[in-house]
Amino acid sequence: MIDRLDTRETESVPATGEAATTIRLETVVNGRPVSAEIEPRTLLLDFLRDRLGLTGAKRSCDVQVCGVCTVLLDGKPVSACSTLAYEAHGREVLTIEGLARFGELHPIQQAFMERTAIQCGFCTPGMILTTKALLDENPRPTREEIAAYLGGNLCRCTGYWMIIEAVEHAARLMAGEEDRS
Amino acid sequence: MLRRFVIHEPRAVEEASALLEAHGPEAAIYAGGTELLVVMKEGLAHFPHLINIKTIPGLDTIEASDGMLRIGALATHRAIERSPVVRDAAPVLAELEAQIANIRVRSTGTIGGNLCFAEPHSDPATLLVAWDATLRLTSRRGTRDIPAESFFTGLLETAREHDEVLTEIRIPLPPARAGTAYERFKTHERPTATVAAVVRLNGGTIEEARLAVGSVGPRPHRLRGVEAMLTGQRPDADLFAAAAERAAADAEVIEERFESVDYKRHLVQVLSARALATATQRAHPRETGGD
Ligand SMILES: Cc1cc2nc3c(=O)[nH]c(=O)nc-3n(C[C@H](O)[C@H](O)[C@H](O)COP(=O)(O)OP(=O)(O)OC[C@H]3O[C@@H](n4cnc5c(N)ncnc54)[C@H](O)[C@@H]3O)c2cc1C
Ligand code: FES
Ligand code: FES
Numbered sequence A: 001m002i003d004r005l006d007t008r009e010t011e012s013v014p015a016t017g018e019a020a021t022t023i024r025l026e027t028v029v030n031g032r033p034v035s036a037e038i039e040p041r042t043l044l045l046d047f048l049r050d051r052l053g054l055t056g057a058k059r060s061c062d063v064q065v066c067g068v069c070t071v072l073l074d075g076k077p078v079s080a081c082s083t084l085a086y087e088a089h090g091r092e093v094l095t096i097e098g099l100a101r102f103g104e105l106h107p108i109q110q111a112f113m114e115r116t117a118i119q120c121g122f123c124t125p126g127m128i129l130t131t132k133a134l135l136d137e138n139p140r141p142t143r144e145e146i147a148a149y150l151g152g153n154l155c156r157c158t159g160y161w162m163i164i165e166a167v168e169h170a171a172r173l174m175a176g177e178e179d180r181s
Numbered sequence B: 001m002l003r004r005f006v007i008h009e010p011r012a013v014e015e016a017s018a019l020l021e022a023h024g025p026e027a028a029i030y031a032g033g034t035e036l037l038v039v040m041k042e043g044l045a046h047f048p049h050l051i052n053i054k055t056i057p058g059l060d061t062i063e064a065s066d067g068m069l070r071i072g073a074l075a076t077h078r079a080i081e082r083s084p085v086v087r088d089a090a091p092v093l094a095e096l097e098a099q100i101a102n103i104r105v106r107s108t109g110t111i112g113g114n115l116c117f118a119e120p121h122s123d124p125a126t127l128l129v130a131w132d133a134t135l136r137l138t139s140r141r142g143t144r145d146i147p148a149e150s151f152f153t154g155l156l157e158t159a160r161e162h163d164e165v166l167t168e169i170r171i172p173l174p175p176a177r178a179g180t181a182y183e184r185f186k187t188h189e190r191p192t193a194t195v196a197a198v199v200r201l202n203g204g205t206i207e208e209a210r211l212a213v214g215s216v217g218p219r220p221h222r223l224r225g226v227e228a229m230l231t232g233q234r235p236d237a238d239l240f241a242a243a244a245e246r247a248a249a250d251a252e253v254i255e256e257r258f259e260s261v262d263y264k265r266h267l268v269q270v271l272s273a274r275a276l277a278t279a280t281q282r283a284h285p286r287e288t289g290g291d
Helices: A044-051 A107-114 A124-137 A143-149 A161-174 B013-026 B036-041 B077-082 B084-089 B091-098 B103-108 B111-117 B123-130 B224-230 B237-250 B261-283
Strands: A023-029 A032-038 A070-073 A076-079 A092-094 B006-008 B027-030 B049-052 B062-065 B068-072 B134-139 B142-147 B152-154 B165-172 B178-185 B193-202 B205-214
Touching: A032 A044, A044 A070, A070 A124, A076 A124, A076 B103, A107 A124, A107 A161, A124 A143, A124 A161, A143 A161, B013 B027, B013 B049, B013 B134, B013 B165, B062 B084, B068 B084, B077 B084, B077 B091, B077 B103, B077 B111, B084 B091, B091 B123, B091 B178, B111 B123, B111 B165, B123 B178, B123 B193, B123 B205, B178 B261, B193 B261, B205 B224, B205 B237, B205 B261, B224 B237, B237 B261
Parallel strands: A023 A092, B006 B049, B027 B049
Antiparallel strands: A023 A032, A070 A076, A070 A092, B062 B068, B068 B165, B134 B142, B134 B165, B178 B193, B193 B205
C-alpha cells in the first residue's frame, strides 16, 4: 500500500524513521533568501541561533509560555522554541535583527528605549516583535487590547506598565503623531 | 531535543488515513504541533512519522448555512476568534477563542488539535458539549459523525480510531429564544474549571436547559440531573442556586496537584450559577434583562 502513496519521504526512509534524513528549506529571513539542508526535527529557534547566528530570539521556558523566543512567521507571532524550521519553508521569518533599517531603529525599538521599557532586556526582542504584529493589524490598540495581546510575553523586570506605555508611544510614532525625542 | 522523524505531506484526507494505517502507532497527525511537539520534546512520546495535514486543502473552512455552523478542524483559534461568520452566528465561541492560551498558541494551534488531544483543560470542548455539536471523522473506511460528548472518553482519550482524521466540527445554531453563556476560571496557563449553559425559554418558563462542565475532571460532560430539575421551571435566583449546588455535587472531578476536589466543586457551583443566569438573560433579553 505504501508504494502507492506519493509523499516525499515514504520511498527513501526506513520504517523506523530514526536515520538522518534531510529536507531542503527555502525561506526568507529578515528579507534575505536562505536555502539550507535541515533535518525535519530542527526547531526554528535552533536554526536561527545556531545556523544563522541570529541570537535575538532566546530560549527560556521551551513550552510556548514565556514568549522570549517569539519571531514573526509571515507576520504572525510564533514560539520559535516549539516550531519546526520546516514550517518556515516558502514563508518569511522576521527576527529582532531584521527590524532596524540602514542603521536606524524601528519606531517600536525607539519607543521601548524612550519609555524605559527595557531593563535586563531578555524579554525585549519577543515583546517588540509581538508589538509589531499587534500594530500591523491594529494600529491604535486600547490599553486593554495591548495587555491582552502581549499577555503571553512575560517580563520579570519592568512590571509591564512601561511596556504598555511604550506600545502606545510606538503606535503614535508610527502614525507620525509624535516626534522622536 | 527532538528525536528523528520524517514528515509526510498528504494532499487528501484519505491519503492521511492511509498513512496512519500503514505506519500504525509510529505515526501521528501533525496539525499546529503546539501540543504534539512539546510532548515529543519532553520525551513523553515519540512518533517517527508525522503526518502534516496542513497540506490538505480546504480543512480550515468556516461557514454557516442551513442552521449549522461548520468549522474545519484546521481552523486556528485565532481564525475562529476573528471570523466574521463565527462572530455573527456564535459570538460566545468567538469570545471563548479569544481567551485561549496566548497569541502564539492561538495563531498556530487548531481547534481540531485541541479536541483530538483531549487535554481536559479545554475551553472549546466544554462549550461544544453544551451545544450538542458533532465531530466528523473520516478514514478510508468512510465518514461518521459523533456527538461531542461521546467523543471524549477519558483523560487524553477520544473515540477517534487511529486511522481517522477529524475534519469538521458541526454546530447546530441555537434556535430562537435560546441563550448561551460560557464561564471559565483559571489560575494557571489553562482553565481550572469551565462551564457552559444553554437555556431556551417559552413564555417565561425554561423549556430546555443544558449544562456542561469541563476541565475539573477527566473529560467534559453534561449534567443531566441538573438539566432535569430546571426544565419546566420559572427561572429565578433560588432555582439557579439550587441547580448550581447540584452541579457541584454531580460533576466528575479529579484532584490535581494544586486544586483539591472541594475547591473545584466550589468553582463549578459559582460558575454554574453565573452561566445559567446569563444564558437565561440572553434567551430573552427584554423579559429578564432588568434583573
Ligand atoms: C501554553 C499553552 C496554553 C494553552 N492554553 C489553553 C487554554 O487556555 N484553553 C484551551 O482550551 N487550550 C489551551 N491550550 C491547548 C491548545 O488549544 C492546543 O495546544 C491547540 O489547539 C492544539 O492544536 P494543534 O493544531 O497545535 O495540535 P497538534 O499539537 O498538532 O495535535 C494535537 C494532537 O491531536 C492530534 N490531531 C491534531 N489534529 C487532528 C485531526 N484533525 N484529526 C485527528 N487528530 C488530530 C495530533 O495527532 C496530536 O495527538 C494551550 C496550549 C499551550 C501550549
Ligand atoms: S522559550 Fe519559547 S515560549 Fe518560552
Ligand atoms: S526586561 Fe528583564 S525580563 Fe523584561
